[in-house]
Amino acid sequence: MLSPTLVAQTVVNGVAISAVYILVALGFTLIFGIMRTVNFAHGEFAMLGGFALFILYGTLKLDFFIALPLAALVVATGSLVFERLVFRPFYQKELQGMIATLGLSVALQYSAMIPFGPQDKSVPSAFTSLVELHGLTFASDRLAVLAIAAVVLLAFYLFMRFTKMGLAMRAAAQDPEIAEAQGIDSRRVYQSAFFLATLMAALAGGLIGQVYSLSPFMGTTPLVKAFTVVILGGLGSIPGAAAGGLLLGMGETFLKTFYGAAPADFASFGAIVLLLIWRPQGLFGRGEV
Amino acid sequence: MKTISAQDGLGPALKEQPRVSQKTARGRWLVYTLAILGGLVLVSWPLLLNDIFFTHVATLVLLYCIGAAGLHLILRTGHVSMGHAAFMGIGAYTSVVTMMKLAWPYPLALATGALLAALLALALGPIILRVRGVYFVLVTFTLGEVVRLVFVNWVPVTGGSNGIFQVPPPFPLFLSNLAYYYLALVMAALCVGLVGRIVTSEVGRVLDAIGESERLAQSTGVPVLRFKVLAFVIGCTLVGIQGSLQAHFIRYISPVSFAFSESLNFVVMNVVGGMNSLVGAMIGALFIVPLPEFLRGWVEYQHIFYGIILILVMAFMPSGLAGLLSRAAAALSMRRRGDDA
Numbered sequence: 238m239l240s241p242t243l244v245a246q247t248v249v250n251g252v253a254i255s256a257v258y259i260l261v262a263l264g265f266t267l268i269f270g271i272m273r274t275v276n277f278a279h280g281e282f283a284m285l286g287g288f289a290l291f292i293l294y295g296t297l298k299l300d301f302f303i304a305l306p307l308a309a310l311v312v313a314t315g316s317l318v319f320e321r322l323v324f325r326p327f328y329q330k331e332l333q334g335m336i337a338t339l340g341l342s343v344a345l346q347y348s349a350m351i352p353f354g355p356q357d358k359s360v361p362s363a364f365t366s367l368v369e370l371h372g373l374t375f376a377s378d379r380l381a382v383l384a385i386a387a388v389v390l391l392a393f394y395l396f397m398r399f400t401k402m403g404l405a406m407r408a409a410a411q412d413p414e415i416a417e418a419q420g421i422d423s424r425r426v427y428q429s430a431f432f433l434a435t436l437m438a439a440l441a442g443g444l445i446g447q448v449y450s451l452s453p454f455m456g457t458t459p460l461v462k463a464f465t466v467v468i469l470g471g472l473g474s475i476p477g478a479a480a481g482g483l484l485l486g487m488g489e490t491f492l493k494t495f496y497g498a499a500p501a502d503f504a505s506f507g508a509i510v511l512l513l514i515w516r517p518q519g520l521f522g523r524g525e526v
Numbered sequence: 527m528k529t530i531s532a533q534d535g536l537g538p539a540l541k542e543q544p545r546v547s548q549k550t551a552r553g554r555w556l557v558y559t560l561a562i563l564g565g566l567v568l569v570s571w572p573l574l575l576n577d578i579f580f581t582h583v584a585t586l587v588l589l590y591c592i593g594a595a596g597l598h599l600i601l602r603t604g605h606v607s608m609g610h611a612a613f614m615g616i617g618a619y620t621s622v623v624t625m626m627k628l629a630w631p632y633p634l635a636l637a638t639g640a641l642l643a644a645l646l647a648l649a650l651g652p653i654i655l656r657v658r659g660v661y662f663v664l665v666t667f668t669l670g671e672v673v674r675l676v677f678v679n680w681v682p683v684t685g686g687s688n689g690i691f692q693v694p695p696p697f698p699l700f701l702s703n704l705a706y707y708y709l710a711l712v713m714a715a716l717c718v719g720l721v722g723r724i725v726t727s728e729v730g731r732v733l734d735a736i737g738e739s740e741r742l743a744q745s746t747g748v749p750v751l752r753f754k755v756l757a758f759v760i761g762c763t764l765v766g767i768q769g770s771l772q773a774h775f776i777r778y779i780s781p782v783s784f785a786f787s788e789s790l791n792f793v794v795m796n797v798v799g800g801m802n803s804l805v806g807a808m809i810g811a812l813f814i815v816p817l818p819e820f821l822r823g824w825v826e827y828q829h830i831f832y833g834i835i836l837i838l839v840m841a842f843m844p845s846g847l848a849g850l851l852s853r854a855a856a857a858l859s860m861r862r863r864g865d866d867a
Contacts (some may be wrong), residue, residue: 269660275663275664323837331660333840334840335606335660336793336840337836337837339794339836340833340834341837342833343836344832344833345833351826385624449866457786462669464668465668468665469665472661499675510650510665513665514653515663517656521761
């Protein structure tokens with residue numbers, strides 16, 4: 238059962254899924270870290286990204302490498318309207334913000350039902366070939382998902398680490414008031430963080446569409462995964478999101494491959510419960526007095 | 527990046543307005559009179575109106591009052607559970623399965639369903655109630671998903687995604703909507719009365735203290751976790767009872783009935799009604815349960831409206847409809863006092 242080929246393929250699948258989870262979870266944790274809003278509508282931005290790609294690539298037949306970033310950009314830019322109307326009144330108000338984003342999530346899901354219908358749709362696959370490496374065969378769509386997600390994650394890391402806006406975001410996440418006292422325009426920081434978060438979620442949605450099918454309710458799964466990832470890694474922590482995503486993606490893929498889907502879901506809940514007993518703030522979270 | 531610890535609560539956010547009630551003698555008489563009048567109206571209107579549709583919706587409202595009151599008790603401790611429907615499902619499935627497959631009498635089936643919900647809450651409570659705030663929200667959300675997956679996957683017992691059809695009524699008598707309405711009325715009065723008794727008792731004040739500040743409560747010698755588990759177990763038992771009663775009323779159950787949207791519904795009832803009082807939970811149930819019926823004409827848009835209403839309520843009346851009422855009452859009495867002077 239445990240042939241090297243199977244293990245290698247499972248690893249590749251696991252890392253590809255992890256990368257998508259991390260893309261969603263990073264934005265989720267970024268919005269929470271900076272605005273203190275638990276964004277329950279985050280999965281819906283992934284859904285919108287998936288459908289945007291469906292239109293641009295599936296219907297309008299643009300080149301995949303133009304359609305994917307374009308779809309994400311369109312969704313992220315359009316979502317700034319929601320930032321203004323739904324998110325901004327609730328910054329730093331955890332509970333009210335959470336309920337409002339739940340409302341947004343329901344409204345977006347059912348709004349998407351009207352043009353797209355409840356049936357599953359699939360985006361034509363951009364990568365259909367098989368890749369052979371050292372005698373091992375891999376499906377190229379998984380490799381492509383992996384590569385694209387890795388590039389985006391690297392770009393995100395460089396942005397946060399080396400640009401002025403990235404620095405401002407980290408400062409605002411630590412203490413919004415002191416950041417403002419240093420001359421940081423917190424409204425612009427919030428807007429940019431929201432933009433970045435939805436951009437990554439929409440990209441993830443496009444990538445999910447390459448492997449699975451699309452539906453107005455497809456956002457729930459990535460959202461649940463993002464929850465698990467940030468509980469594992471620590472809410473608001475960026476390295477935590479990366480580590481949690483990798484942990485969840487790999488663990489889940491191995492369990493799924495060898496034991497089936499349901500045990501994988503139960504195991505991830507079990508892992509969360511264990512972690513909460515042992516380290517409630519998550520692997521990378523710092524306790525706050 | 528700043529991270530928050532799991533110990534951070536939503537407590538302060540929940541307590542926007544202090545729960546101060548001026549219990550004057552006149553106020554108490556007013557409450558009693560209103561309660562008796564309300565009770566009379568609740569007992570008599572279905573007989574006078576005799577409308578199957580309204581009786582059906584009213585029965586649902588009463589049943590949801592049970593679960594919403596249960597969640598209110600949990601909310602008092604500063605914990606927002608997003609997995610409330612999971613316990614409702616456990617109550618429902620247990621009572622349906624024991625009655626249909628084991629041919630148990632309904633009261634025993636109902637009690638077993640409530641007991642199982644209570645046992646799960648008792649087993650998980652001490653673990654998950656250690657974390658507060660957003661973490662608790664996320665954990666209970668995940669718990670709700672896991673329980674739903676059990677309903678979907680445990681096909682021999684739960685019937686999988688298809689659910690279970692032709693659930694019998696508790697007794698043949700309750701095939702009639704009117705009879706079921708009175709059953710729901712009695713159960714709701716008992717359950718809501720229990721919660722009302724708890725929140726106005728010594729225990730209720732301890733729960734409020736925990737919701738206000740867990741550490742302060744702990745420092746005054748309150749066994750915080752034990753009280754939180756108590757509130758959680760009672761809250762989950764109540765929603766388990768609702769689940770059972772509702773399953774035998776609707777006479778069909780499936781995992782969808784206990785999915786996240788249902789848990790969300792309970793939170794929304796409390797939030798829209800107003801989280802600061804038990805009355806808020808009732809008002810919320812009265813507003814949210816019939817809402818889909820009123821939006822029936824716009825089936826495609828009803829969920830969109832629901833979402834938008836949520837956003838608007840949060841933006842413009844964060845203390846809910848009950849908050850609006852009490853503010854109106856305060857304004858009225860201010861004006862009257864102004865007249866007296």
